[in-house]
Amino acid sequence: MASSLTKDSATPAPEKTFLGHPIGLATLFMTEMWERFSYYGMRALLVLYLVSGGADAATGSQGGGLGYTAAISTAIYSVYVALVYLMAMPGGWFGDRVWGARKTVAIAGSVIMVGHVALALPGQISFFVGLLLVAAGSGLLKANISTMVGHLYKGVDDPRRDSGFTLFYIGINVGAFAAPLVIGTIGETVNWHIGFLLAAVGMGIGLLVFLLAGRTLDPKSSQVPNPLTPAERKAVIVKGLAVAAVVAVFYTAVTMAGMFTIKWALYPITIAGLIIPVAVLVRIKRDKDLTPGEQGKMSAYIWFFVAAAVFWMIYDQGGSTLSLFGDKNSERSLFGWEVPTVIFQSLNPLFVVALAPIFATVWVLLARRNREPSTIVKFSVALAIVGASFFVFAIPLSQTAGNDTKVTMWWLVLIFLMHTVAELCLSPVGLSVTTKMAPQKYSSQMMGVWFLAVTAGDCITGLLGLAEVKMNGVGVILFQAAAAALAGLAIYMYRKKVDALVEGTK
Template sequence: MASSLTKGAASTTGSQKTFFGHPRGLATLFMTEMWERFSYYGMRALLPLYLIAPNGLHMNPATATAIYSVYLSLVYLLAMPGGWFGDRVWGPRKTVAVAGAVIMLGHLTLALPSEGTFFAGLGLVAIGSGLLKSNISTMVGHLYDGPDDPRRDGGFTIFYMGINVGAFAAPLIIGTIGENVNWHLGFALAALGMGLGVAQFMLGTRHLNERSLVVPKPLSAAERASTLRKSMIWLGVAAVFYLGTVVTGVYTLNWLLVPITVAGLVIPVMVLARIKRDKELSATEQKKMSGYIWFFVAAAIFWMIYDQGGSTLAIFADSSAENSVLGWDFPVSWYQSVNPVLIMALAPVFAAFWMALNRRGKEPSTIVKFSSGLVLVGASFFLFLMPLTIAGDGHKAAAMWLVAIYFVQTVAELTLSPVGLSVTTKMAPAKYASQMMGVWFLAVTAGDCTTGLLSIAGVELNGTGVVALQAALAVLAGAAIFMYRGKVKALMGDVR
């Protein structure tokens, strides 16, 4: 029913078909993103369950959580070099096409019934997702006549609906097949989804803006040679090091996980420090970066808790929840569809609510929204203490406890995440305008790497004490931002 997605609307040609009144290329990018998210969220829903399953890799929950967290952190960590690759090497369109093929190859590798190829598959999916993430959003922007095009915000809203449509459907389809039929068949379905995405992207490229073919800042011959040489040196060092650990018999999985998690914490600090120390920034830009660090640290705490919805909560559900409604049993992976369906239902409500408050002059400031999101995500883990207590008494916790936790986390996400994206663009120094979205993604990396390090250290993340501590940390972080809102507001300058 592809024709039902398009309709005639006002256009520059008068006869050109549009996608809900937007450039036809938006349909191509919408479907590409939908299928990419279908494959990504389907695999993500299966990943921790496959890692702990007796007929999977049969790992302990701590190791499974560490792998899951490191994988998520890599996806967001690689978004920055992915954006750089699109800007300097291939251009957005070619980078997205190659990224889709790499993701599909990664899922096919995961579909192989071999533990030896499993981590290679995860790595390929992470690399492909990093390449695709920044560049496909850039291509959406190319469809419009600059930032003042009145259709631009609506276009991005439709595009992000594609994310949630794919994220909602994936656990229901891929999760069911993976859990109830065969894990590797589930991963193969993820590959099929990405394959469909790549196919329709290639067929629909004629509708995209020609700017997506352009390399905005191509590397000079000297820069290309230098980049290649440095890359090969680092690759060689890593290969020699890990070959040495294997030959000497000391290699364990932690030799891979620990360096990545440490890098995921160190790199964000280095990037922020480099921007903050830049002498070319004006005094106002320096102040705004000082203010932005408050939001960055708080966001890392938020994502540390929020992203455990796919690991700590899922593993708890697998072992300690009554996964049924009115006597009807459902796969554990289906919990991962709760958030996207709630996003689709609540996002328009939140948008209308903020607009209504704005008309009355009562819309909360960025600081208040941000602190509220932190308090809410902390509250979700305080709520988590209830099913943990029930399970501790030897009973199965009702499914609705988990649904309630995901509901509170979704409300927290809608309060904080859009605000974080907005404040990142508003507070970005002019020199780093195109890089700051990658900096925002590094907050996700830092949060997930914190979870990964705790898991590697053997911390039981679904223990009541640890859950309560994380909840308290988020609430205190939200309270601190609110209490010091005057100081933060002063650092933000004209940003509200």
């Protein structure tokens, strides 16, 4: 009996799993799902809250907002989204050199939650402080939580790795789908600030799961891969304080002179959001350590980057220009129920979940027949479709221009469907090609570079809004549609040259 007990006690306990994957995936799945729930819920409300109480708010809509014009509201929204993706690069740096991925995600979740609480408080100061905190926290978290998913698997050859990231991606879309239905609907129809507070609760649940189940994560997630030396840490602190002092002195002077407006805060961020991506690409391209082959791939990658920026410029207006149009100019009655405007923000994640398996199957079937389109062709198709979506958008816009006519909401459903089809042609492919074309020296940083394409695209929209351009004007919409279509045609015409530079990368 003693011998049997000894033998049994020496047998290792079976590994706990989540759908056949390391149990830590469940922790990260839930954390990311709730973080996306808070992010997309607040984002669905953002533009509607900004125009509420002003001339551009829909007739009969809830008051109590900030009363900005549609153009400025679109600029604020675009700059906010741009900041989230811009912060992904320093977020990755903090994870690699200061706190480690696990601690960075915990801090990020706390910052996001506090930011949503600030949004829930009345007043413009607390609102914009909250917006900055949510943007900074989202960037920190976004850059590190995917890295932690990778830590769960034993190297890149683990057969469960790809399906693990697929499950993680499903968590993102579950959160994104549910957020407008819950946070958005309550915020739009009951009270804006209750909606923002629900976003804080969502992030709080995700943070609690992450902290309580932290033992399920891989120990590598707690390590700092490349910690700062004492000299580097001192230099970073000095530079950070110097920049903060300059900014504080500048804005104090502007405020004391009575010149401060929201544009003084938005213009520097918007311009930086355009300059930084260009500077990063130029720095990498000019690096003399790159081999001729890597130089060629970087030349090709710039084409993909520009194409992606044009794409996101249009795509991300789903939460601003399209949302405002839906609120003011769409007939949203469905079986006697007035569909809240925010519900349309759930269409994209719903379509992604429905269509992504179909696209994956189609690409595999075409590859077996050696007929799968190259990456550059997929990009050109994505630009053509997203451009076509704004040509379609121009039709209901022209019907409602200058009058109180309302059009069927199915125009919006069609446009969001087109956006999703275009996204599935570009976004997953872009992530893949970024990893394949990254120079060895910049293998970790290139994913952050890809996110900068979103920053650049949204900053273009932000500049248009700051210039008081009427973003829902028929001419502006047609111009953007034509720009996307021409960009798609241009890269398609040069596809053989770009494919040669890529050297067969699909």
